[in-house]
Amino acid sequence: MQALLTSDVSGLERGEGQASLFLDTKGHVRGVLDLWAEDDAVLAGCDVGFVESVLPDLGRYVLAADVSIEDRRDHETVIAVHGAGSEDSLSGAGLPIPAEAPHAHIAGTIAGAKVRFARTPDLGTLGVEVHVPTGAIDDVWAALEEAMRDFVPVYVGWNIAEVLRVEAGITSFGHEINGEEFPQEARLDEAIDYKKGCYLGQETVARIHYRGQVKRVLSGLRAEFPVTTGAKLISSDNEVGRVTSSAVSPRLGPIALAYVRREQSEPGSALGVRVDDEDLGTARVVSLPFDD
Secondary structure, X not given: OOOOEOOOHHHOOOOOEEEEEEEOOOOOEEEEEEEEEOOOOEEEEOOHHHHHHOHHHHHHHOXXXXXXXXXXXXXXXXXXXXXXXXXXXXXXXXXXXXXXXXXXEEEEEEOOEEEEEEOOOOOOOOEEEEEEEHHHHHHXXXXXXXXXXXXXOOOOOHHHHHHHHHHHOOOOEOOOEOOOOOOOOOOOHHHOOOOOOOOOOHHHHHHHHHHOOOOEEEEEEEOOOOOOOOOEEEEOOEEEEEEEEEEEEOOOEEEEEEEEEHHHOOOOOEEEXXXXXXXXXXXXXXXXXXXX
8 A cells, every 4th residue: 555645654553544645647636535554454534436436446556465455334334423522522421532643543332332433634623433333333323322412412414514524625526536636736735745655646746746836726715605516717707717516604604615726726816606608706715724
């Protein structure tokens, strides 16, 4: 894996983790990964789209190495426990909390099931993921509800999780990641170790980092109206970007993520929003992650 991913996987110890990327030979991002190291394995969290579309290709690259790849979607289920007070509630119930380092993780037991408490940036909020054996999910869920009864947790589904993702400026497979983006365009530099040895796509990524710059960057947008995914962004009647994700935030109102030409990506820039040749209004470029 060290020769395939952008991070220094070889330096990981049990309980540690990191963000990483799987690139193609030209340096385009094919997958964004959360890595958690165990004694004899590295677990990777990723979008379902990556598993279905890219994992077979990754498997072909490791055929010659003493490595095997296993799809564990049928074996583990993830419960995300996020929000102010969530960690205090877990700790108060006697459950272990991982170190504050990004992607740190720690083993624990809930309702007799061995679980993993893992740091992840996926919702951009305080909290952890709980990785649960799928067969024990009902018992673990009930035990978490009891343990956190003073926290009064609010249960959210995919739509709210998507709003939180967009607010945090986090990429998603099929939206910001389609296999045509360079890491620097998607603001994924933190997942790259520029000092490590060779990996797939390194030459292009290093050249951009040390000698050049990208023509477009992932940016936040705020508007007074819902912004449609796929909408064109217009400046001086020229297309300068495309919307990749959109949401209506209860806290911020209509927001979106978009790739915008570097020259028009400065916070405060006003861009027209066009759908099917109809100009809908103006959106304002803002920094990521979104704030009030």
